[in-house]
Amino acid sequence: MRVALLLALLTVGEGDGTKVKGRTGEDVTLPCHYDVDTHGLLSVCWNRGQISKNGCWSLIVEAEKTKVTEETRVSNRYQLLGRLDRGNVSLTILSVTETDSGVYGCRVHIPGLFNDEKHHFDLTVDTALLLTTSTPVDTATSPGTATDAHTSGQMTSSAASAVLTSSSASSSMTSEDTEEVSAVAVALLCAFFGFIGLITVGGVIVIIARKWRQLKVPQPLVSSSLSTLQLQSRGADENIYQMDEGVYDSCP
Template sequence: MTVRRFNSLLLLALLTVSGSSSTKVVGRAGEDVTLPCKYDITSNGPTEVFWNRVSESLLGFNHQIIYSDGYKVIETTRASSRYHLLGRLEDGDVSLTILNTTEEDAGRYGCRVETSGWLFNDEKHLIDLTIEKVSGSSSTKVVGRAGEDVTLPCKYDIKYYGPRAVCWGRGSISTYGCNNQIISTDGSKVTTGASSRYQLLGRLKDGDVSLTILNTIEEDAGLYGCRVEIPGLGNDEIHHIDLTIKKAPSTSSTPTTETTEQTPQTEQTTNTSGQVTITTSSNSINSEQQEAGGGVLVFMVRVLLAVIALVTAGVATVIGRRWNQHKIPQQQQSSTSVRFSSNSSAVELQLLQIDAGGNSDCVYEV
């Protein structure tokens, strides 16, 4: 394995010095890019593949970034979780995909497919990668509302790298560190913070270093950058988030009128002389609209009481006639008085019991 790596690096150095032609690939910051590399697996069968980053120095190489034995990627050789062989290895497609590219990913890459025979029989591919800078170089956009909390996402593979230092800054991420740094963490706890409104509320132990801005204002809008420090030259993971803050909706207060309704109460009392007094009262209703309709209610109550009085008088008359038929003594006389009152009105009914001659005397007062 060590000899093969040395041969791979030596070959890339020779190719660089000799000015070998290369394939040019152009990507955009924040997007994924694929560097092509394939071989004829039907002729050679599954074989080892090496990917390296190539410098412009005399030696022409710096370090290996990923390796496959022809069947799978050997994880211990993966220099960054952003490097993947997403092609069909069983078909000989060993193209390199770089996730979430940054400007630091630009440069020359080398792919070597080992074949039987001498070193110079191996298949060699050089790819020159150019990364175009995009205004706000971010594929992530977040929209918040003034006065509310908002979270800007940023995560990394903590199982692979372990806890890593992370910084957040306003504006585009620079080559090193964070511009206008607002908060940072050593991977286990927050170490610096420019304001108490900036919080890392995600689970740091799971690699969630998302930034939460509390009680946002319109001035919080703009570009933010998250840098995760990964060992190796140009391996840092960089995320850009473009935050838009919308104005809070205007609130208008509408006057409200409280209305209190109470059910009319009826009291009935009977005195020793047989006089029955029925009193109906209605409490005040605290509403201008109901006060306007109070007169109608009083009128209806009056009509109802009058009807009750007439019905009571009729019933009393029938009862008197039946008593007369049973020859009740002439001297026996009884009087019944029914009185109704409701606030400003009163209904009074007096019934004089039937006399000996069968005559009746009824007096109604309304």
Template sequence: MCGVSVRYHFAIMKLLLLLAVLSVGEGGSSRKVAGRAGGSVTLPCSYDMKNRKPLSVCWNRGNLPVFKCDNVLIATDELSVREDSRRSSRYQLLGRLDQGDVSLTILNVTESDAGQYGCRVEIPGWFNDDKHHLDLTVDSAPQTTTSVNSETSTLQKTDTHTAGHMNATETVLTSSFSSVIRQQESSSVTVALVSVMFGLIVLVTVGGVVILVRKWMRLHKVRQQQLNSSIQFSSTLQLQSRDSAVENIYQIEEGVARGV
């Protein structure tokens, strides 16, 4: 009877020790993540796909329990999201699930989203799950409106300085207008100079072409004259040779007649 009681107490002590170890393991350190209201924030979580096959993952709002997730935001069945587990369309897994990236992205963050989150990667075996805890803090969105009193005081301050601001504005506008006029005048002068230079270049080019054409025509005329002179000279030589040949024939015929 005493031995049974000892064994019973020993089993209770082992159970209590196991629960204590589990509670310590579940409540470990958390990673801090900051977001801004109205934007989006990503809570990182991943596992090594090189040494493991695709695993199931669940995201929990609050501290992770001993097993599974008791406040599921979104979960995966290996490489696909279980749509029946998605609590809201604001919760997205935008990472590469096939590479072990199961980070949770929360869209349109609100201040109520601040708090603790848990990512559980379910690894086969007893108490082998890979757990990640993250604490999200949300900064308030910048205010776009002011109170009536602040608007009134701002308007009063604006009225007291309106004249000075108007004078400063007029001065700035006058100086800007003057600078624009100067820029336009300098641009006009530049355009005029470019136009004059272009006209001079065109005139010089045309004059050069005219001179070259005239020289070519003169040279062509001289060559034509030389060619005509050579033709006339050759014609004269031919006529003279014909006349000499005719005279020789007459002389020969007269000599033959006399001899007869």
């Protein structure tokens, strides 16, 4: 019995302020245990700051045997994630910040007068350092590294400049070619429409000239002479016919 009591005192005895360090954004666990086989399931409270003799006056979370008393939890960042049924009542603070730095106390309520055991923790939260992907170059141990890096940088810059120059030249050549093609197309269109216009004007001029000639040239005299001759011939024929009738009428 005395050996079991000694083990229990060593397990849940009051600590001297165990120092715990964390970084901002990380989860930090403050360990606290008691012997279930010796004491059975007990109640536990976590306090911000030093624990008083009568209880947790600055309570942040409390557990009654295997169940967390939710109304006592001041923030969801305070979690009891251990196996409460095995006496693991460690406190886990999620995503710690610099304001979480300070003293925390774990109090295990053991039945009997002045039997409660207390553990204290001094939490220090440091600012997390930003990780960089670049590797520093030690010029003292590798003198050729800096020169090689500088040369490589120059080559890369030269290659990039060459690519940019080539791209610019290609762009300018493309624009010039486009302008030339456009100018040729415009010239061809102008020549085509000019040719059509000349043909149209020439046709109109020919038609006007023909009409003008028809109006200026007089009717030929041959047609009038022919008409006169035809009339005279017709009159002569009629006279001959009349004379013949008269001759035949005078005969006995």
